Amino acid sequence: MNDPSRSALYDDADLYDRLHAGYRDDVDFYRRLALDQGGPVIELGAGSGRLTAVLARTGLEIVAVEPHPAMRARCEARLADLARDEPDRDVRVRVVAGDARTLELDVRAALVIAPFNTLMHLERLDDQDAALSSARAHLAPGGAFACDLFVPRFGAPGVVRSESMPSGPDGLGGDLLLWQEHDEVEQVITTQLRLDTIDDDGRLQRRAAVLRQRYWTRFELERALASAGFRSTRLFGDLGRGPFTAASTVMAAVARI
Ligand SMILES: C[S@@+](CC[C@H](N)C(=O)[O-])C[C@H]1O[C@@H](n2cnc3c(N)ncnc32)[C@H](O)[C@@H]1O
Known part of the structure; x- marks a missing residue:
């Protein structure tokens, strides 16, 4: 990961x-x-x-x-x-x-x-x-x-949203977890993303990324x-x-x- x-x-x-x-x-x-x-x-x-x-x-x-x-x-x-x-x-x-x-x-x-x-x-x-x-x-x-x-619509910080993702080009769907932190002083929202997919061999592929956005x-x-x-x-x-x-x-x- x-x-x-x-x-x-x-x-x-x-x-x-x-x-x-x-x-x-x-x-x-x-x-x-x-x-x-x-x-x-x-x-x-x-x-x-x-x-x-x-x-x-x-x-x-x-x-x-x-x-x-x-x-x-x-x-x-x-x-x-x-x-x-x-x-x-x-x-x-x-x-x-x-x-x-x-x-x-x-x-x-x-x-x-x-x-x-x-x-x-x-x-x-x-x-x-x-x-x-x-x-x-x-x-x-x-x-x-x-x-x-x-x-931005500010929800409770750190509360996790979970979504099922449709299949990508490889035919694999996935489960997305997403949560955000809000830095009010800097006007920055940081989004944490985790995507879990199960590949054709039944193995878990877990990916994570972070995105910073200044609103x-x-x-x-x-x-x-x-x-x-x-x-x-x-x-x-x-x-x-x-x-x-x-x-x-x-x-x-x-x-x-
Ligand atoms: C949300 S994505 C949008 C990508 C694409 N236009 C779309 O609609 O799917 C924002 C893009 O801006 C690029 N970006 C970040 N900083 C930038 C900068 N200083 N100048 C130009 N592009 C930048 C990122 O690398 C990213 O690809």
Whole structure:
């Protein structure tokens, strides 16, 4: 078993994909934005390519930026599968090693996106400012930046949630245990994950990972976008572009220069 204190979720792309295989809530939001804006599209924190593959199918030019080697390798493999399985499709994706804070691409994009909580990996204010300024600097005139972040709902700390996971590509399901700690001073939520599967030989495969996320408040996000030079921001409380309310579990923004 991995040592949970040292294993970050993004070192295990297979575990990441198992946990998020069924997540599609953001697909229409980002696909529609991409089709409205046109390319090129820069995706910050492309991860294992869950959303990148969806965007690749639009035929737009995509630059998928991902700092973690394991996630990047999985993203490349997923795109190679797409190109092989759908040979008539014009897949124009470049996967690059990079960090949202220090991006220097030779691309001016119609759309820069930071989907599915990517900005929650920027814990310090200067990291957040650097990433948003860099996103803005990579936009062509008329360009837009979009992101979505979860709105934390604080349950009792340390209380374990247990879920049955559907089968992964190897046909194996599993049992997930998940619990969170909340550091109110740092605005950080740390999630501990344990996934147990039983392989074809009846042996227990036990995996563990930890995920740290710095949550944002609504005005923090709006203020940071304005400070980075975005002239207007539309804030949504769900990925269907509904209003932000006290019941919202997601905060999505589309900012324009
Ligand atoms: C929750 S995952 C989202 C992955 C993918 N976009 C998806 O929707 O499944 C967040 C991703 O952000 C990446 N990330 C973390 N810090 C980053 C940074 N400073 N710049 C760019 N990406 C970062 C992580 O490696 C991870 O792949």
